Amino acid sequence: MTDTSATVSRPTYLAARGQLRTWFLTTDHKRVAWLYLVTITVFFFLGGAAATVMRVELATADGDLVSSDSYNKLFTLHGIIMVWFFLVPSIPATLGNFLMPLMIGAKDVAFPKLNLLSWYVYAVGGLFVFFCLIVGGVDTGWTFYTPYSTMYSNTYVVAAAAGVFVVGFSSILTGINFIVTAHRLRAPGMTWTRLPLFVWANYATALVMVLATPVLSISLLLIMLERVLGIGIFDPELGGDPLLFQHLFWFYSHPAVYIMILPGMGVVSELITCFARRRIFGYTYIAASSLAIAVFGFLVWGHHMFTSGQSIYASMIFSLLSYFVAIPSAVKVFNWTATLWKGSIVFKTPMLYALGFVGLFMLGGLTGLMLAALAVDVHVHDTYFIVAHFHYIMVGGMVTAYLGGIHFWWPKITGRMYPEGWGKFAAILIFVGFNLTFFPQFLLGYMGMPRRYHSYPAEFEFLHVMSSAGSLTLAAGYLLPLFYLTWSLRYGKQAGDNPWDAAGLEWQTTSPPPTHNFHQIPVVTQEAYHYPVPARGPDHD
Amino acid sequence: MNQILPFPAQASSTAGQVDLLFLVILGVCTVTALGVIFAMVYFGVKYRRNSNADRGDRLNKRQHFWIEMVWFLGPIPIFLGFFVWASALYVEIYSTPPDALEVRAIGKQWMWKFQHPEGQREINTLHLPVNRPVQLTLRSQDVIHSFYVPAFRIKRDVLPGAYNRVSFTPNRVGEYKLLCTEYCGTAHSRMRGRVVVLSQADYQQWLGMRGANPSPPAAGAALFRAYGCSGCHFGASQIRAPSLVGLYGKPVPLASGETVIADEAYLRDSILLPQKHIVAGYKPRMPSFRGQMDEGDILDIIAYIKSLEDGEGAYKGYVDRPGGDRQYRDWDGAARSQLNPERNYPPRPTPGTDPTVDPGVDP
Numbered sequence: 001m002t003d004t005s006a007t008v009s010r011p012t013y014l015a016a017r018g019q020l021r022t023w024f025l026t027t028d029h030k031r032v033a034w035l036y037l038v039t040i041t042v043f044f045f046l047g048g049a050a051a052t053v054m055r056v057e058l059a060t061a062d063g064d065l066v067s068s069d070s071y072n073k074l075f076t077l078h079g080i081i082m083v084w085f086f087l088v089p090s091i092p093a094t095l096g097n098f099l100m101p102l103m104i105g106a107k108d109v110a111f112p113k114l115n116l117l118s119w120y121v122y123a124v125g126g127l128f129v130f131f132c133l134i135v136g137g138v139d140t141g142w143t144f145y146t147p148y149s150t151m152y153s154n155t156y157v158v159a160a161a162a163g164v165f166v167v168g169f170s171s172i173l174t175g176i177n178f179i180v181t182a183h184r185l186r187a188p189g190m191t192w193t194r195l196p197l198f199v200w201a202n203y204a205t206a207l208v209m210v211l212a213t214p215v216l217s218i219s220l221l222l223i224m225l226e227r228v229l230g231i232g233i234f235d236p237e238l239g240g241d242p243l244l245f246q247h248l249f250w251f252y253s254h255p256a257v258y259i260m261i262l263p264g265m266g267v268v269s270e271l272i273t274c275f276a277r278r279r280i281f282g283y284t285y286i287a288a289s290s291l292a293i294a295v296f297g298f299l300v301w302g303h304h305m306f307t308s309g310q311s312i313y314a315s316m317i318f319s320l321l322s323y324f325v326a327i328p329s330a331v332k333v334f335n336w337t338a339t340l341w342k343g344s345i346v347f348k349t350p351m352l353y354a355l356g357f358v359g360l361f362m363l364g365g366l367t368g369l370m371l372a373a374l375a376v377d378v379h380v381h382d383t384y385f386i387v388a389h390f391h392y393i394m395v396g397g398m399v400t401a402y403l404g405g406i407h408f409w410w411p412k413i414t415g416r417m418y419p420e421g422w423g424k425f426a427a428i429l430i431f432v433g434f435n436l437t438f439f440p441q442f443l444l445g446y447m448g449m450p451r452r453y454h455s456y457p458a459e460f461e462f463l464h465v466m467s468s469a470g471s472l473t474l475a476a477g478y479l480l481p482l483f484y485l486t487w488s489l490r491y492g493k494q495a496g497d498n499p500w501d502a503a504g505l506e507w508q509t510t511s512p513p514p515t516h517n518f519h520q521i522p523v524v525t526q527e528a529y530h531y532p533v534p535a536r537g538p539d540h541d
Numbered sequence: 542m543n544q545i546l547p548f549p550a551q552a553s554s555t556a557g558q559v560d561l562l563f564l565v566i567l568g569v570c571t572v573t574a575l576g577v578i579f580a581m582v583y584f585g586v587k588y589r590r591n592s593n594a595d596r597g598d599r600l601n602k603r604q605h606f607w608i609e610m611v612w613f614l615g616p617i618p619i620f621l622g623f624f625v626w627a628s629a630l631y632v633e634i635y636s637t638p639p640d641a642l643e644v645r646a647i648g649k650q651w652m653w654k655f656q657h658p659e660g661q662r663e664i665n666t667l668h669l670p671v672n673r674p675v676q677l678t679l680r681s682q683d684v685i686h687s688f689y690v691p692a693f694r695i696k697r698d699v700l701p702g703a704y705n706r707v708s709f710t711p712n713r714v715g716e717y718k719l720l721c722t723e724y725c726g727t728a729h730s731r732m733r734g735r736v737v738v739l740s741q742a743d744y745q746q747w748l749g750m751r752g753a754n755p756s757p758p759a760a761g762a763a764l765f766r767a768y769g770c771s772g773c774h775f776g777a778s779q780i781r782a783p784s785l786v787g788l789y790g791k792p793v794p795l796a797s798g799e800t801v802i803a804d805e806a807y808l809r810d811s812i813l814l815p816q817k818h819i820v821a822g823y824k825p826r827m828p829s830f831r832g833q834m835d836e837g838d839i840l841d842i843i844a845y846i847k848s849l850e851d852g853e854g855a856y857k858g859y860v861d862r863p864g865g866d867r868q869y870r871d872w873d874g875a876a877r878s879q880l881n882p883e884r885n886y887p888p889r890p891t892p893g894t895d896p897t898v899d900p901g902v903d904p
Contacts, residue, residue, distance in 0.1 A: 068727050141724050147701060148684040152650070152726060236702030237831060239814060242685060243700065276588070285609050307687065308698045309705040312635055316628045323620035327613065334612045337577050340584035342596045347585070355581060362577055366570035369620070373627035375555070376563050378634060379694040382687060382722040443547045446563070448691025450722040453730035457718065533599075 027112035033098035047081035055471035063455035071454040072139040079142025091263035102506035105187025110180035118173035128163030146234035175209030189524035201266025204290040216252035250301035264401030275351035276343030282335040289328035296325040322372035349423030353404025360396025385445025411495030430477035436470025553693035554710040641676035648686035648699040651728040661751040665734035670744035687723035761845025
């Protein structure tokens with residue numbers, strides 16, 4: 001690498017666009033973020049299309065639009081794509097990749113080539129999924145429960161499991177990169193207590209990625225071996241245990257819930273402070289909550305198995321620990337709300353997304369308290385109540401935060417502004433569409449509507465129609481940013497280096513940043529979120 | 542209450558308690574959510590940019606610490622309350638009430654089969670008497686299913702590898718939906734049935750109309766002969782195989798030196814996977830019946846074995862006593878204690894070796 005002082009005259013990282021080779025062989029974290037951004041957007045709309053077809057099917061009680069087998073393949077495709085090809089990489093691999101080095105004052109991530117490799121690994125995993133889709137799909141549900149997946153499904157389970165197996169390595173590589181980057185590449189003066197909370201959240205996420213994903217890899221490898229060779233790990237006829245798979249699967253997949261939500265929490269901390277123009281309320285507590293969630297998230301997997309036949313005492317322990325893991329999330333919600341207190345609030349599009357996140361995430365979390373209550377879970381487990389609960393976290397939470405972050409950092413990433421009016425309209429449309437889609441599902445669930453049903457008893461039809469109407473609204477809301485953000489790449493007005501007057505280091509460099517991020521290595525002398533403090537009285541928080 | 546909230550009918554003794562618990566948690570959550578939303582709106586309006594609100598006098602460190610402690614520690618007693626209440630109810634739902642009506646349910650792609658204690662069988666419909674505790678023993682013939690009756694607020698996964706149980710007491714006459722809630726393949730959404738709760742008198746009448754089937758132990762006895770089990774496990778031929786009289790629920794010493802309790806899972810394994818547990822002193826001669834018996838046959842045979850009681854409740858064969866002595870228990874259950882095991886009986890088999898001395902010879 002050359003002397004950074006020479007970068008003053010260098011073009012932005014986007015220069016030489018048009019030459020595809022410079023994109024596919026890049027080691028610049030900002031360009032890798034773009035590679036991810038484009039691919040996960042493709043997957044997001046593919047998974048979303050599957051969901052839309054399902055919701056249209058469910059508008060009537062009879063299964064009349066697609067066959068049962070097709071419906072089963074649709075929800076499996078939706079789950080596999082949305083979890084592993086959108087939600088898990090969403091914020092870390094796009095915004096995280098772009099912003100981690102910028103926020104800590106580094107030139108790149110610790111292992112730039114590994115970063116590019118992780119995208120290629122992700123793309124290869126994606127090819128497996130496309131292959132699986134083209135040859136006929138898979139119908140096990142994203143959870144791959146045995147013995148259905150290993151002995152009874154007549155679909156392409158091995159191809160799908162192989163795709164997820166491969167994409168797991170991409171998570172692990174990203175995780176390793178983030179951990180080392182946070183430890184080794186912080187600029188002079190960027191102490192741990194001055195790190196932006198977005199970096200803390202991605203750091204906690206990276207720990208979970210590195211520690212949990214190998215368990216998923218092993219479980220999927222066992223599924224493939226059992227299906228192809230009949231090794232008998234999960235087959236009771238051979239002395240195996242199908243519940244063993246559920247334990248292995250959720251040992252990854254519950255922590256994975258936190259892989260999917262922690263980065264969103266990080267984004268929201270940045271957005272709320274910027275648009276309330278105020279130091280975050282309870283920096284230490286929010287940062288510590290991220291780590292507490294990462295640790296406790298490993299200890300609650302059994303709450304997916306309260307009706308499975310695991311021991312009653314195991315269920316009680318998992319129930320208690322599930323209540324404990326709710327506390328750090330609650331602490332975050334209260335601190336974000338308190339950050340508005342005595343702020344100077346302006347409601348730009350990213351702030352609408354951030355406030356929407358707090359509300360929707362809170363509803364998702366509070367309904368989690370009902371699910372952690374053992375006897376209530378017995379009634380609503382595997383019903384639409386669960387479906388609504390995790391969509392409030394994953395879609396109402398994570399996707400909302402992701403879109404908020406994309407809008408907030410769009411001027412930094414592209415150098416141009418998105419159209420504010422369209423932005424606000426889409427944010428409100430998404431909020432309304434989301435609630436219309438998923439709130440009726442709480443009611444359906446308590447009434448006893450099971451999930452993964454292609455046809456259903458007629459008494460549930462009215463709420464299903466509401467939900468389907470909401471899903472079309474939501475789909476329109478998600479398509480809008482696709483169009484106006486693409487439009488703004490060429491026609492958006494020039495943003496300037498710091499259009500929000502925001503405090504983070506990423507705003508101190510030019511927009512879009514130069515290849516090596518900073519014209520001079522920054523020296524940090526202040527805590528994060530050093531917005532103006534009031535003139536009189538105590539000013540701690 | 543059911544008119545206001547979209548609750549399914551409450552038709553079991555625990556349904557009302559589950560709803561009450563749910564409503565209490567819902568109430569606490571609603572208050573919390575409204576509080577946060579109110580704060581967000583209030584702050585959003587009052588502290589909007591360019592408003593004249595006073596922004597001085599923020600918290601000092603000490604005040605801040607105590608606020609954090611309030612919302613860190615405040616939820617804990619509330620959560621503990623939820624936890625204790627919900628756990629107590631959960632234990633009730635998944636434990637065995639005394640004097641329960643024992644009904645068997647077998648799930649298979651994509652239907653439910655039931656069998657009543659007096660032998661009546663039905664498919665996709667389950668008739669039950671009102672106000673009598675019921676215990677279902679659940680088993681799957683293929684993939685995992687889940688037995689769900691929303692009106693009873695109960696659900697239990699139906700596994701191919703283990704017997705699961707669930708108990709409830711229907712307390713309202715009527716007809717209720719039965720749904721499969723674990724995804725099980727193509728026709729998962731059509732794996733539905735109904736539970737018909739009858740008055741005691743109607744249930745007796747219904748049983749009478751259906752009374753032609755043999756009870757599970759009687760059916761099991763016939764199967765026991767038909768499959769040839771009796772050739773080795775009965776009467777004088779016990780030399781080759783352990784007797785099964787009084788076996789159920791007792792500890793069984795194994796060739797490996799371990800001891801297992803002869804419960805349903807053990808009996809089932811011994812039929813399908815006879816090499817898994819070799820009883821101490823016997824050769825691994827038994828063939829597997831895997832693929833030959835369906836889950837219903839296996840349950841019948843287990844019911845028959847359970848019915849084979851003997852006077853002392855003792856298992857015939859070698860029993861390890863505390864202190865390392867081995868004791869032989871006879872067909873009639875009389876323990877012939879104080880015999881010297883070194884003189885009369887084969888040496889304790891070591892794992893991996895075939896016992897060479899026929900253990901069945903009566904000293």
